Amino acid sequence: MICPGCFQGIDTEGYCKKCLKNLFAGKKVAHVLPFNSPYKEDSDLYRDLTKKMSISGVQVKFSMRLKEDKLILTDKGGQYILKPIPTGQFNNLDQAPANEHLTMQLAKQLFNMDVPVNAIIYFNDASPAYLVKRFDVKADGSKFQQEDFAQIAQLSEETHGKNYKYDLSYEEIGTLIKRHISMYAFELEKFFRLILFNYIFSNGDAHVKNFSAMRTDAGDYMLTPAYDLLCTRIHSAQESDMALPLLKDRFTDAFQVQGFYTLPDFKEIGRVIGIKDSRVARIINEFNGKDESIDHLVDRSFLKDEIKVDFKSYYKDKLKRIKQF
């Protein structure tokens, strides 16, 4: 059997010891919830909760907390966010929980990126959901102060119109990181790795609000762990390669020729946000030679077989573009 947290092979059903420890402080929480998904459960429970607690965004999300060794839906003191299969006009939406889980596990296990603890969990009717532990909640229940980069850049629907989430470039977010985070050298590298990861794994919706900074207990700011990572191309064939342009108001010569981002574009964004060329090259190189381990995790993921094939071909396309020059 495969652990629905980390894909590790285990003897029994459910989460492995390590995932139980990371997700639930070691409590033996089951990987199946004792109630049905919101689409099958015609109950007041969900109706009330959907009204009260859906966190902003298109997808309905539920807040959960641990009560002894059980996860319960809650409207206060949430420690986890539960994302069931979304509804809407996009393709393969039944694959969304497995897609997000796989993409987040790739970020963590193969690229050592800082991501919140996450897993697949099942409803009683066997439909899957993506479960993620909130990184902004401290052990004592209080919260870290955090702001997304739309707030930091003072972009809002009122001031910048409906499309405000897409009204900045990654270069400009880099500039904001330098301005607002004192330990920015390290955070800029994290940011650079994340935008490269998003490009390679076809996360075309990493808009301004999908990057945030939080205040640490020491009083300074750092980037939050990465969140909402998934291969959006699986759900929308027309999705653009990236939610935001890499550079502010310009394109490289290579882009003008190719019409898509290649190695020179990433070298340029790395340079303009202030990362040393040697570090840029090193981070880009982290994405080389990992095909086998990526494919291994894709194979173990909870995606349908034909979607696994798509997932692999999409990232291979992008790697080719990065290696082209």
Ligand SMILES: [Zn+2]
């Ligand atoms: Zn595990």
